[in-house]
Amino acid sequence: MRWFTEMAVFAKVVELGSFSRAASALNLTRSAVSKHVARLEDGLGVKLLHRSTRAMSLTDAGRAVHEQCAVLANAADQAVAAASRLVAEPRGTLRISVSTAFGSHHVAPLLPEFLARYPELEIDLVLVDRHVDLAEEGFDVVLRLTDSPQPTLAARKLADLRFVLCAAPSYLAAHGKLNRIGQLSAHACVRQRLGEEVRAWRLQGPGGVVTPEISGNVLVSSGDAVRRLLLAGAGLGILPSYLVGGDLRAGRLIQVLPRYKPLGSFNALYALYLTTRQGNPKVRAFIDYMIEKIGTPPYWDAV
DSSP states (O other): OHHHHHHHHHHHHHHHTSHHHHHHHHTOOHHHHHHHHHHHHHHHTSOOEEEOSSOEEEOHHHHHHHHHHHHHHHHHHHHHHHHHHTTOOOOEEEEEEEOHHHIIIIIGGGHHHHHHHOTTEEEEEEEOSSOOOHHHHTOSEEEEEOSSOOTTSEEEEEEEOOEEEEEOHHHHHHHOOOOSGGGGGGSBBOEEEETTEEOOOOEEETTEEEOOOOBOSOEESOHHHHHHHHHTTOOBEEEEHHHHHHHHHHTSSEEOSTTSEEOOSOOEEEEEEOGGGTTOHHHHHHHHHHHHHHTTTTGGGOO
């Protein structure tokens, strides 16, 4: 039992990235957490962590030991969760983080039905265009657009995503339709800034990946703003289909150069949560609900 306790404490320190946060999560003092880790190091005869006043990192031995400790801690959490599922219903406050555009279009509209199913739940939905720290900021679940979920977090894929090169019929009527990738340089292209980076357009075509030369006099930091500019006839743009699927079906936007598939900075939507939340009724209920509602393929890609 002592070995298991020390391994569980060590796994929590690594998961949360600090002795103080692990102490808070485990309802222990920081000194008690430090002693558990020190006893584990003494018992194993290896140093597990490099520690300084400002930083902490795993040694090679620490990485190997942590993999096994995390498995043990996760198994214990799952055993407790399995028992809890028999009696627990989703209740309390569910704190969710998601990007502004996706949250506005595809999370907020689904919440009324979800809350009707689980009336003992309250939702704290935070729309923010940055990567939050789940443990530090107290989030139960984060919906993240990514290809590489953090390995220290539990993850479930909710949907595959695709991007579309499109423009309004009014723009194409005024400036001409495109038949070749080389024609892009002669058109107004609305570009999007991601943080401080303005990424080049990359498209997968019949002959491989191409990075066409583009020009344009509009640069914005919001996908919603790009969409509004395209609807107003400002030019061509690349957007995820979850933003423009309805516009494409309604004919407000038209896909351009359909043989070329834009390569986005992310291609999947994941629900991420701390491994200690596995089996948590409110987290499980929300993720299951989102998977049910999004469907396969995602409803925004329906023909």
